[in-house]
Amino acid sequence: MALSSNARGAVFMACSMAGFTINDALTKSALAYMNAGQVMFVRGAMTTLxxxxxxxxxxxxxxxxxxxxxxxxxxxxxxxxAAITYLSALGQIPLANASAILQALPLAVTLGAAIFLREPVGWRRWTAIVVGFLGVMIIIRPGPEGFTLASIYVVFSVLTAASRDLVTKRIDPAIPSISVTLLTAASISLAGALLIVPMGGWHPLTWASMGTLFLAAAFLFVGYQMIIMAMRTGEISFIAPFRYTSLVWAVALGMIFFGELPDIWMAVGTSIVIGSGLYTFYRENKRKSESASQSLPVSPS
Known part of the structure; x- marks a missing residue:
């Protein structure tokens, strides 16, 4: 049985999140011995190829x-x-924390759609957006104990990634997704090359580091291609919740490979963010259902 466009979009989104998160774990290990600019350049060049x-x-x-x-x-x-700010933060904070902050991305997309695309957003969804970003504040814990500049980098990455997703919807459907992915990967590699010196200079590559970055590039390619296909296949309100699957990957990989255990604040903040996001999607789907029912022709009987 053939899948609907929304179902296919959901599968693409889930695969994209797996690809991006595994790439994040591999990249985080590489950031231990080279700067973010070099990682962007080398990984980007491999991805481009x-x-x-x-x-x-x-x-x-x-x-x-x-x-x-x-x-x-x-x-x-x-x-x-988004790549510059996220990679700058990834080597400084736990993988699960970075992923938890990224869970606010669907809320940021809804916010951007309301402001820039003039999509109708009622007071309930506005409330959910505000509550969701309060959840982000709980995760980053502004103050001497929890706040780091790296957390702000991830927040900025969320805003730029939301802008990316909104713009993706406007790209001509006739343009192949693989072509957009190719130009994106090449551009990020070039940006990384320009940042190598400002971020500390070139560090010698080993076979181990090359292998790590090659695997990261392969999973990044999967993430790039799948998210473009997801955003161009299904409705944003339906497929966006499947972004949350990335948190499962991030927590598991962080615990297994980096010994990172999520604390209570991250768990509470993440629950608030995800709950707000799911409620936003529920309200969006309900609004569309009501609009569809009102547009149906009235029977003369």
């Missing part, structure tokens, strides 16, 4: 000139900012 080979194999390199359009370039700009 992987995407290029796949795109060439499936014929996705035709009409690359069509990529030079405002929405594609704007998406790449936001994606690059």
């Amino acid at each position: 992987l995407v290029y080979l796949v795109a060439r194999h499936i014929g996705g390199l035709a009409n690359l000139r069509r990529l030079i359009q405002p929405y594609v370039l704007l998406r790449i700009f936001f994606e690059t900012l």
Whole structure:
């Protein structure tokens, strides 16, 4: 039985979150002996090569000139900012904490859709957005004991990633997802090259570090491709909750490979953020159902 567009979008989103989170764990281990700029450059170059080979194999390199359009370039700009800020933070805070803050992304997307796309948002969803961001504040715990600049980097990454997702919806459907992925990976690699010296200079690569970054690049490719396919396949309000699957991966990987145990504040804050997000999706789906029922023709009988 064929899956609906929303079901396919949900599967793409879940696979994307797995790819991104495994990439995060591998990248975090690499950040222990090289700076974020070098990681972006090396991993980005590997990702670009992987995407290029796949795109060439499936014929996705035709009409690359069509990529030079405002929405594609704007998406790449936001994606690059998100990568810089997130990688700058990833080596300084636990993987689960970074992932927990990222759970506010669906709320940020709803906020952006209301402000910039003029989508209707009622007081209940506005309340859920505010409560959700209060949950983020609990996770980062502003104050001498919990607050770090790295946490602010992740918050900024959430805002830029939300902008990226909103722009993705505006890209011409005729443009292949693999082409957008290719240009994005190449742009992030270039940005990383420019940041190597400002972030501390080049560190010699070992076979172990090259292998780690190659695996990270492979999973990053999966994440890139799947999230673009998800955002272009299903309705945002339906597929966005599947972002939360990334937290399961992050907690498990953090405990197994880094010995990171989530504390009570992260658990409480994450529960608030996820609860707010799920309520927002519920209200959005209910609003659409009500609008659809009101638009149905009235029977003359």
